[in-house]
Amino acid sequence: MKIDVLGREAYAYTGGKPFDAALPCVVFIHGACNDHSGFTLLARWFAHHGYGALAVDLPGHMRSGGPLLPDVEAMADWVLALLDAVGVQRAALVGHSMGSLIALQAAARAPQRATQLVLIGTAVPMKVSDALLATARDEPLKAMRMVNTWSISSTASKPGYPGPGSWLHGGALALMRRVQAAGGGANVFLHGFEVCHQYRAGMEAAAQVRCPATVIIGSADLMTQPRAAMPVAEALHAQVITLRCGHHHMGEAPEQVLAAVRAALFAPAAHAKAA
Amino acid sequence: MPGASDPGFDTLSLHAGAAPDPATGARAVPIHLSTSFVFDSSEHAASLFNMERSGHVYSRISNPTNAVLEERIAALEGGAGAIATASGQAALHLAISTLAGAGSHIVSSTALYGGSHNLLHYTLRRFGIETTFVKPGDMAGWRAAIRPNTKLLFGETLGNPGLDVLDIPAVSVIAHEAGVPLLVDSTFTTPWLMKPFDLGADLIFHSATKFLSGHGTVIGGVLVDGGGFDWDASGRFTELTAPYAGFHGMVFSEESSVGAFLLRARREGLRDFGACMSPHTAWLILQGIETLPLRMARHMDNTRRVVAFLAAHPLVAHVGYPELDGHPSHALAKKLLPRGCGSVFSFDLKGTRRQGAAFIEALQIFSHLANVGDCRSLVIHPASTTHFRMDDAALQAAGITPGTIRLSIGLEDADDLIDDLKRAFKVAEKAA
Secondary structure (H helix, E strand, O other): OEEEEOOEEEEEEOOOOOOOOOOOEEEEEOOOOOOHHHHHHHHHHHHOOOOEEEEEEOOOOOOOOOOOOOOHHHHHHHHHHHHHHHOOOOEEEEEEOHHHHHHHHHHHHOHHHEEEEEEEOOOOOOOOOHHHHHHHHHOHHHHHHHHHHHHOOOOOOOOOOOOOOEOHHHHHHHHHHHHHHOOOOOOHHHHHHHHHHHOOOHHHHHHHOOOOEEEEEEOOOOOOOHHHHHHHHHHHOOEEEEEOOOOOHHHHOHHHHHHHHHHHHHOHHHHOOOO | OOOOOOOOHHHHHHHOOOOOOOOOOOOOOOOOOOOEOOOOOHHHHHHHHOOOOOOOOEOOOOOHHHHHHHHHHHHHHOOOEEEEEOOHHHHHHHHHHHHOOOOOEEEEEOOOOHHHHHHHHHHHHHOOOEEEEEOOOOHHHHHHHOOOOEEEEEEEOEEOOOOEEOOHHHHHHHHHHOOOOEEEEOOOOHHHHOOHHHHOOOEEEEEOOOOOOOOOOOOOEEEEEOOOOOHHHHOOOHHHHOOEHHHOOEOHHHHOOOOHHHHHHHHHHHHHHOOEOOHHHHHHHHHHHOOHHHHHHHHHHHHHHHHHHHHOOOOEEEEEOOOOOOOOOHHHHHHHOOOOOOOEEEEEEOOOHHHHHHHHHHOOOOEEOOOOOOOOOEEEOHHHOOOOOOOHHHHHHOOOOOOEEEEEOOOOOHHHHHHHHHHHHHHHHHOO
């Protein structure tokens, strides 16, 4: 659905049902140079199981207009403004990669508004190599191919995302190219990686979070390696779930990610951080 | 297999889409000959039907063996995904029926396989889908033929019967300027000879019966989406960008930014038209694809030997192969098909229909039948078979002479193929 957020039109996928602000809300936040479509299976499942689901396109990404936001802090504020726009006070925040940093920051910015926090494929700090940043600046398509190769751990991801017969390597690369092309001349890919690299407030943010947290790790993740997630997981007193996949968790292991997010959202008390 | 670079073509030919079976450890792809798949619970069943979860329900819609074939072809083409179908014709029909309906229009190359021409020119017209045909090299013609209701531009990478090379970069620009996707039939080239997505095509289909299988055992097709076409920006495709009452009001382009076409093709086209592939067929085609790079290299080596032999033979009037200097697509072939122009081509025997028939009947290694892309060498004489109802004037209009002979060069020893042709030439000479 289209939503006016701070005077600009934004888009959020609602899982195939009209969004109902009276239901428990879950917000899905995508990673760098991606869009809502990495979360459509999850959003669709939660929308049909008692939740109001919002899988957003961040500003400057695909269906959401406006310029790219400058940093994780601004993106977190935008997510909170989006909740205001749809009349939701509290929501579960689920983010992947760059989206995990945005979810973390939003939960720290407004601790009372986050019911649960789920960080998928996260690292704090989320450093990006100078070589990748330089390639992203000078040869974005080459950098996309590099990231795509490092992100997907298998040539046989089952049962396929969004369904059987999908070739994840091809689909993921096509999506990055589409997002980049839709950016109105901006280097959306480079911007996303710079935003991740420059975010330094992650551990301070974790100290502010008050809701239960879950960190979902890919055992073969080369982009945000498992050990890089542990400091923030410990700071959040988070439940840690390790899946057999790389950095493309939702595409490589859709069933396992669903199970993990269900566990996080349906049984939050067991993982609640001490107030 | 994460690493510094993506796996290469040969590796993908063997591994893409397949891993050792988690239940049994089987290394080869199992044949899942099962119509349907057990649900864990009622909730699981409902979520699969509602596309909240990925998985298999019923083999008309998807099947684990077919999925391996689909992923493998998509990997080799560099696409976002694929759908296996009952035949190449079924793949073409699935592409068209997903995007077009009564009142729609298609622009197609004239250089087509006869079955595709029949579908576009006769059968689809009966269902309200009209096609304008343009010569593949006529760029102004392509542009002029596009109408507000045009849904597709279509051509063969190597067109029938003269092997016109489709200028995919140029035609795709024309298509995209109009907000229309370009579909290509890549059967003759396979992804080993050409990667149409890299050149600008949006959709690809194959008759997998031919080179992908290679063994002449099964009929099958596959339809591949590159994932790059922006259906929303086009404004021509409410089939993908507006709620579909036939599937819970789903808006396919919202559901998947790069997989919208395949979602609708599978959820509507396979579901309702039902032209699915048997898992056994998928398995056999997978056996072929495992050796596709090796076979295609040999097909090209043998073809070049035979083409050189024919071009120098005194009883041959003309050889229609784009690697030869005089072919109209020679320059384009050098640019778009550096690995070769396939192993199916025609040549003109100097002589009568009777001599053409005598030539074919004298061949012993070449099999006289109506197929191409087999590992065995094949031959057909259009004037006495596929086009036998035409008089000489009509044949000429179709670019066929009484002496035109079509060959599909297989994997035998090239010397044996040339000896077989020499023997047949002698018999044809005596039949004058």
